[in-house]
Amino acid sequence: MHLLGDLIQWIIRVVGDLGYPGIFIMMLLESSFFPFPSEVVMIPAGYLAYRGEMSMVAAIAMGIAGSLAGALVNYYLAVWLGRPFLERYGRYLFLPPEKLHRVERFFRDHGEISTFVGRLITVVRQYISFPAGLARMPLSHFLLYTGLGAGLWVAVLAAIGYVAAGNETLIRNYSREATVALLALCVTLVTAYVLRHRRRARRAAR
Numbered sequence: 001m002h003l004l005g006d007l008i009q010w011i012i013r014v015v016g017d018l019g020y021p022g023i024f025i026m027m028l029l030e031s032s033f034f035p036f037p038s039e040v041v042m043i044p045a046g047y048l049a050y051r052g053e054m055s056m057v058a059a060i061a062m063g064i065a066g067s068l069a070g071a072l073v074n075y076y077l078a079v080w081l082g083r084p085f086l087e088r089y090g091r092y093l094f095l096p097p098e099k100l101h102r103v104e105r106f107f108r109d110h111g112e113i114s115t116f117v118g119r120l121i122t123v124v125r126q127y128i129s130f131p132a133g134l135a136r137m138p139l140s141h142f143l144l145y146t147g148l149g150a151g152l153w154v155a156v157l158a159a160i161g162y163v164a165a166g167n168e169t170l171i172r173n174y175s176r177e178a179t180v181a182l183l184a185l186c187v188t189l190v191t192a193y194v195l196r197h198r199r200r201a202r203r204a205a206r
Contacts, residue, residue, distance in 0.1 A: 020058055024066040031070025031126060031150070038063075038125075042154050043171060046161020060151075060158050067119075067150035068143060071129040075142060078133025107135035112145050113193045117186045119149025122179075156182070 026041045049056040118128030156178050164170035
């Protein structure tokens, strides 16, 4: 059965051959500094679960574990290398020291919501771990909010693969609808967070 072209057929074979470790490794790479679409991993994994060749729960668990591992790679790269590098070369990347300090201060104040929402946005999800590492976000908080965001994203993709059952048109439609729904969720969460933060600031000012 044709599923999203030759590339996805190849991914399905790789996931099928490597099994759960394959999901872990590819999601680790997707979540670190070798980004490629997580859709090409988790949607085929959901499809294999539909065919009875994988456990849906185990596939999602390995997807989350791989996402967390990749996020930790970026987090610790930022912890160990990020600040010295940016302090020396940041001005050439339009990130002079004063702007770097503002980024760190913002993430210290709003790191949890930024991490969770960032994991639901394409492209951002691969790099949201860097500011978390630069700001030395507490590791327990980083893992919690990364896991929540990654878990929601991975579960949605696997569900699309399962429900679409290999139908390319349904996969495209469901993926588009899921992207819109998650963006709406992000806007709602950020709006609620901002309003709550402003109310707290007004109370503190009084």
